[in-house]
Amino acid sequence: xxxxxxxxxxxxxxxxxxxxxxxxxxxxxxxxxxxxxxxxxxxxxxxxxxxxxxxxxxxxxxxxxxxxxxxxxxxxxxxxxxxxxxxxxxxxxxxxxxxxxxxxxxxxxxxxxxxxxxxxxxxxxxxxxxxxxxxxxxxxxxxxxxxxx
Numbered sequence: 001x002x003x004x005x006x007x008x009x010x011x012x013x014x015x016x017x018x019x020x021x022x023x024x025x026x027x028x029x030x031x032x033x034x035x036x037x038x039x040x041x042x043x044x045x046x047x048x049x050x051x052x053x054x055x056x057x058x059x060x061x062x063x064x065x066x067x068x069x070x071x072x073x074x075x076x077x078x079x080x081x082x083x084x085x086x087x088x089x090x091x092x093x094x095x096x097x098x099x100x101x102x103x104x105x106x107x108x109x110x111x112x113x114x115x116x117x118x119x120x121x122x123x124x125x126x127x128x129x130x131x132x133x134x135x136x137x138x139x140x141x142x143x144x145x146x147x148x149x
Contacts, residue, residue: 004068005034033073047082094124097146107147118144
């Protein structure tokens with residue numbers, strides 16, 4: 001995993017440089033996989049528009065290094081703690097949805113979320129014995145639904 005992470009760090013550093021961004025890339029190994037943290041003058045661009053550029057970098061890195069990763073590991077790109085803040089927001093949204101489902105008995109369907117965001121909610125609620133989570137829909141319109149078992 002260390003070698004993959006080092007190669008991904010080098011690749012992303014070269015890519016951001018070629019694209020003309022003033023960004024430095026550092027890497028660390030976490031429970032989830034390889035975390036690539038972006039810093040520098042253009043860091044705001046990296047997490048603008050709900051982190052779309054970070055998502056794009058992750059997609060490219062997965063295409064290049066995905067076959068080398070164990071199934072349980074991922075490559076995660078972050079900037080200014082954006083991912084950690086978003087993860088906390090999603091966990092709060094998961095708790096809210098769980099409360100609503102328990103109160104009303106009706107399923108709660110989130111708006112459009114990317115696969116990483118849906119995964120955070122799935123994992124947040126997986127130990128709730130009275131609830132099920134399921135991704136519904138296709139492609140970019142995929143949504144996550146929480147309902148009673």
